[in-house]
Amino acid sequence: MENNRRKFLKIVSHSLGGVLAAGIAAPLVGLGIHPWLKETVYGTEDFINLGKLEDFPIGIPKKMNVTSSKMDAWNVFEGLVMGSVWVLRKEDNSLSVFSVNCPHLGCGINWGEEEKQFLCPCHEGIFDINGKVVSGPAPRSLYSYETKIENDNVLVNYKKLI
Ligand code: FES
Structure with missing residues (x-):
């Protein structure tokens, strides 16, 4: 009888010890593994808000910083500038969002208000307001990002171009 009692107490005590050890070990293991399982940069898969549609003039490209969060x-670091884009709001409120980098060798392009064209200062590349090559060595049009309007906000699916 005494022997059974001891066995029972031994089993109960070992079980409680195991449960307590697991309760302590699980968060520590999670804490150690967590950083490796977590995305290190987020915000690039989702659409990023560039601001209210009304803040974009019709027919004049506006350069905007794209900000997101990094972890x-x-x-978590909020409001990090990931890059910039040119946003063109058209008469019908549709949008074009272009990369600021020239498709030739990646120089930053500017909007020429007098010329009404995008101008690349590096090799005199010229693009029309829709991003198409007018002249210069660029092999293709300006890169155009996917965009949409939600609740009067201009959203862009921004990807860092390499
Ligand atoms: S980098 Fe723009 S034309 Fe060469």
Whole structure:
């Protein structure tokens, strides 16, 4: 009888010890593994808000910074500038959002208000207001990002171009 009682107490005590050890170990293991399982940069898969549609003039491209959030192992950094884009709002409120980088060798392009064209300062590349090559060495049109309007906000599916 005494022997059975001891066995029972031994089993109960070992079981409780196991449960307590698992309760302590699980969060520690999670804490150690967590940073490796987490995305290190987010915001690039979702559409990013560039501002209210009304803030974009019709027919004049406006350069905008694209900001998002970045997370390292334990910190979130809000409002990091990931890059820039040219946003063109058209008469019918449809949008074109272009990369600021020239498709030739990647120089930053500018909007020429007098010329009504995008101008690349590096090799005199010229693009029309729709991003198509007018002249110069660029092999293709300006890169155009997917965009949409939601609740009067201009959203862009921004990807960092390499
Ligand atoms: S980099 Fe723009 S034309 Fe060469």
